[in-house]
Amino acid sequence: MLNDWIFIGVFLILAPIFPAAALLIPRLIAPRKPNPLKTETYECGIETYGETRVQFKAQYYIFALVFLIFDIEVVFLYPWAVAFDQLPMFAVLEGVLFILILVAGLLYTWRKGVLEWA
Amino acid sequence: MTVFQAIFLVVAVVTLGGAVMVVTVRNLIHAALWLILSLFGVAVMYGLLSAPFFTVIQVVIYIGAIAILMIFAIMLTRRVAQEPGSSVNKGWWMAGLMSLVLFTALVWMFSTWSGFQTTLPQLPEGIDTIKVLGTALVSPDGYVIPFEIASVLLLAALIGAVVVAWERKT
Amino acid sequence: MSDPVNSISEWLRTILSGWGLSEGLITVILAVLGVVILATIVLVVDIMLVWIERKMVARFQDRLGPNRVGPFGIIQPIADVIKLLIKEDILPDGADRFIFNIAPIFALATVLLLWAVVPFAPTIIGADINVAVLYIVAIGSIGTLAIIMAGWASNNKYALLGAFRTVALLIAYEVPMVIALLVPVLLARSMGMQTIVAAQSPWYIFVVPLAALILFVSSIAELGRTPFDISEAESEIVAGFHIEYTGMKFGLFYAGELLHALTVSALIATLFLGGWRGPFVDQVPILGPVYLFIKAFLVYYLIMWVRYSFPRIRIDQMLGFNWKFLTPLALFLLVVVAILDKAMVGVSQVQYVLVMLGANLLIVWGTVIILRTYARVERKRVGEERAVAIAPESDLADLVGQE
Numbered sequence: 001m002l003n004d005w006i007f008i009g010v011f012l013i014l015a016p017i018f019p020a021a022a023l024l025i026p027r028l029i030a031p032r033k034p035n036p037l038k039t040e041t042y043e044c045g046i047e048t049y050g051e052t053r054v055q056f057k058a059q060y061y062i063f064a065l066v067f068l069i070f071d072i073e074v075v076f077l078y079p080w081a082v083a084f085d086q087l088p089m090f091a092v093l094e095g096v097l098f099i100l101i102l103v104a105g106l107l108y109t110w111r112k113g114v115l116e117w118a
Numbered sequence: 119m120t121v122f123q124a125i126f127l128v129v130a131v132v133t134l135g136g137a138v139m140v141v142t143v144r145n146l147i148h149a150a151l152w153l154i155l156s157l158f159g160v161a162v163m164y165g166l167l168s169a170p171f172f173t174v175i176q177v178v179i180y181i182g183a184i185a186i187l188m189i190f191a192i193m194l195t196r197r198v199a200q201e202p203g204s205s206v207n208k209g210w211w212m213a214g215l216m217s218l219v220l221f222t223a224l225v226w227m228f229s230t231w232s233g234f235q236t237t238l239p240q241l242p243e244g245i246d247t248i249k250v251l252g253t254a255l256v257s258p259d260g261y262v263i264p265f266e267i268a269s270v271l272l273l274a275a276l277i278g279a280v281v282v283a284w285e286r287k288t
Numbered sequence: 289m290s291d292p293v294n295s296i297s298e299w300l301r302t303i304l305s306g307w308g309l310s311e312g313l314i315t316v317i318l319a320v321l322g323v324v325i326l327a328t329i330v331l332v333v334d335i336m337l338v339w340i341e342r343k344m345v346a347r348f349q350d351r352l353g354p355n356r357v358g359p360f361g362i363i364q365p366i367a368d369v370i371k372l373l374i375k376e377d378i379l380p381d382g383a384d385r386f387i388f389n390i391a392p393i394f395a396l397a398t399v400l401l402l403w404a405v406v407p408f409a410p411t412i413i414g415a416d417i418n419v420a421v422l423y424i425v426a427i428g429s430i431g432t433l434a435i436i437m438a439g440w441a442s443n444n445k446y447a448l449l450g451a452f453r454t455v456a457l458l459i460a461y462e463v464p465m466v467i468a469l470l471v472p473v474l475l476a477r478s479m480g481m482q483t484i485v486a487a488q489s490p491w492y493i494f495v496v497p498l499a500a501l502i503l504f505v506s507s508i509a510e511l512g513r514t515p516f517d518i519s520e521a522e523s524e525i526v527a528g529f530h531i532e533y534t535g536m537k538f539g540l541f542y543a544g545e546l547l548h549a550l551t552v553s554a555l556i557a558t559l560f561l562g563g564w565r566g567p568f569v570d571q572v573p574i575l576g577p578v579y580l581f582i583k584a585f586l587v588y589y590l591i592m593w594v595r596y597s598f599p600r601i602r603i604d605q606m607l608g609f610n611w612k613f614l615t616p617l618a619l620f621l622l623v624v625v626a627i628l629d630k631a632m633v634g635v636s637q638v639q640y641v642l643v644m645l646g647a648n649l650l651i652v653w654g655t656v657i658i659l660r661t662y663a664r665v666e667r668k669r670v671g672e673e674r675a676v677a678i679a680p681e682s683d684l685a686d687l688v689g690q691e
Contacts, residue, residue, distance in 0.1 A: 004414075005170070009319075010316065011400075014323045014327070015398075030535060031374075040381055042446070060190050061191060063459070067183060147440055177426035
C-alpha cells in the first residue's frame with residue numbers, strides 16, 4: 001500500500017517533466033522572431049478592441065454552485081458503496097434517502113428554471 | 119530527520135507559502151491559482167497522514183469544485199485584469215498584530231500539549247479504512263443522523279444559493 | 289518467465305540491495321524506473337494515435353488520409369512531431385507568460401497521471417491504491433484547471449469564451465460520470481482497480497449496461513469531443529482555449545486530447561469490459577496488456593464513430609441534456625442497483641445477473657418511451673409558426689446608414 005503511494009508521488013513529480021522536456025527542444029531549434037504584428041492576439045483578422053477579460057454571465061456561477069453541491073453529495077456515497085457488504089437493508093435505504101434528498105434539490109432547481117440556459 | 123519529516127517540511131512550506139501569496143498578490147486570478155497550490159499542499163498532508171480517501175476528496179472537492187467556483191466568481195467581477203489598488207489598507211498593522219498574538223497564544227498552548235509525544239497508534243493489519251468509514255456513516259450507533267443532516271444541509275445550501283444568486287425573471 | 293515485469297523488478301531489487309542501498313531508496317528507484325517506462329510507452333502510443341485518428345476520420349469521411357510518408361502513411365506522426373518542434377513559439381501580446389507556459393504541461397501531465405491506476409495484468413499495475421476511482425476524478429479536475437489557465441492566460445476573447453464553455457461542460461458532466469463510476473464500485477465493494485477487475489465475472493457491461501452507457505456518454509463530454517465540442521466550435525469561437533498556442537505547446541494540447549480519449553477508453557474497458565481479463569491470462573500475465581489494449585481500442589473506435597457521426601449540440605441543449613436527463617437517470621439507476629443488490633443476497637449468480645440486466649433494460653425501455661413523448665411535444669413546439677427575429681426599425685436604419 002505504501003509502495004503504491006510512493007509510486008503515485010514519484011509520478012506526480014515526474015509527470016510534468018515529460019511535457020516540459022518536449023517544450024525545451026523548440027527553445028533550442030525553433031526560430032524566434034516576434035514582431036508586433038505577429039504577437040497580436042487573433043480576432044478574426046480585425047484588430048482587437050476593448051477589454052479581453054470581459055464580465056461573464058452569472059449563470060456559469062450558478063451551474064458551478066449546483067455542481068459543487070452534487071459533487072459533495074456523491075462523494076459521501078462512495079464509502080457507503082465500498083462498505084455495502086456490511087450494510088443491512090435499512091442502511092442501504094438510508095443511502096437511498098440521502099440520494100432522494102439530493103433529487104429534491106435537483107427538482108427544486110429544475111422547477112425554478114435555473115437549469116434553463118438563457 | 120527522517121525522509122517523511124523532510125517531505126512534510128517541504129509540503130508545509132509550499133502550503134504556507136501559497137497561502138501567503140494568496141493574500142499578497144494583486145491579480146485575483148493569480149491569487150486563486152496560489153490558493154489551489156495551497157489546497158493541493160493540504161491534500162498531500164492528508165496523504166502523509168495515511169488518509170488516502172481525504173487526499174482525493176480534498177482534490178475533488180476543493181480544487182475541482184470550490185476553486186473553479188471561485189475563479190468563476192472572479193470572472194464575474196468587472197476589471198479583474200488591472201486591479202490597481204494595493205492589497206493592504208490602512209489597518210494592516212492591526213491585523214498583523216492580531217494574528218501575531220493569536221499565533222503566539224496557539225504556540226504557547228501547544229507547547230504544553232502532550233499529544234506531540236504520543237506515538238501513532240498502529241491500525242490493525244488488513245483493515246480498510248474506507249469500509250470502516252462507510253459502515254460508520256450509516257450505522258445507527260455511528261453517524262447516521264449527521265449523515266442525513268449533511269444531506270439536508272446541502273439541500274438548504276442549494277436552495278439558498280438559488281434564492282440568492284438567481285434573479286427571478288418576470 | 290510468465291511474469292516478466294515483476295521478475296525483472298525482483299531481480300533489480302536484489303542487485304540494488306547487493307550494492308548496500310536501503311530498502312526505501314530501492315523502492316523509490318524502482319518507482320522512478322516504473323514511471324519512466326510506463327510514461328514512455330504511453331507517449332509512444334500517443335504519437336501513434338495521431339496516425340490512427342487521422343486515418344480513421346479519413347475513412348469515415350470517405351477519404352484516404354495520410355498515405356505519403358512511409359507505408360500507409362505510418363510515419364506521418366513522426367513528421368508531424370518534427371514539424372511542431374521546429375515551429376516558432378509565439379507569445380501573444382498581454383499574455384500571462386508563466387501561466388500561458390505551464391497550462392499545456394498540465395494538460396498532458398494530468399492525462400499521463402491517469403495511467404498510474406490502470407491495471408495491465410493481474411500483477412502489473414502502477415499503483416493499486418484503494419481510492420483509484422476517486423483518484424481518476426481528482427486528476428480529471430486538475431485537468432480542468434489547465435484549460436481555465438490556458439484560456440485566461442491567452443488574452444484572447446475566443447480563448448476565454450472557450451475555456452468558460454469547456455469548464456461549464458466538464459463540471460456538468462462530471463456529476464453523471466461520478467454517479468456512473470459509483471455503480472461498479474458498489475458492485476465490486478471497492479474503489480481499487482484490481483479488485484474491480486477481479487470481481488467482474490461476468491463483465492459489468494452485461495450486469496449494468498446502462499451505467500456503462502452513461503459513463504460512455506459523459507466521458508465523451510469530458511473529452512470535449514463532438515457532439516459535445518462546443519468548447520472549440522470552429523465556426524463560433526475558432527479553436528477555443530488553445531487558439532493562441534503555436535508549435536509544440538499546441539502539440540501538447542493535441543497530444544493530451546488524443547491520449548485522454550485512449551485513457552478514458554482504457555478506464556471504461558477496465559471498469560466494464562473486464563480490463564485485462566481474457567483466456568489464459570492467469571497462466572500468462574503478459575497477455576493482460578494485449579487484452580486491455582484490444583478492449584481499449586474497441587471503445588476508442590466507438591468514441592471516434594460517435595465523433596464523426598453526430599452534429600454539435602448547442603450549449604443550452606448540452607446543459608439540459610445533462611441536468612434534466614443524464615443526472616436523474618444515473619441517480620435512478622444507482623438507487624435501483626443498490627436496492628436490488630441488497631435484496632438479492634444469497635441468490636445464485638445467474639439469477640443475480642439476469643435480474644440486474646432485466647432491471648437495466650426495463651429502465652432503458654421506460655426512458656425511451658419518455659424520450660419519445662418528449663420528442664413529439666418538442667417537434668410540435670418547434671414546428672409551430674413563430675415570429676421571425678427582425679431587428680427593430682431604428683437598428684435597421686443605423687445599419688443602412690453605416691453602409
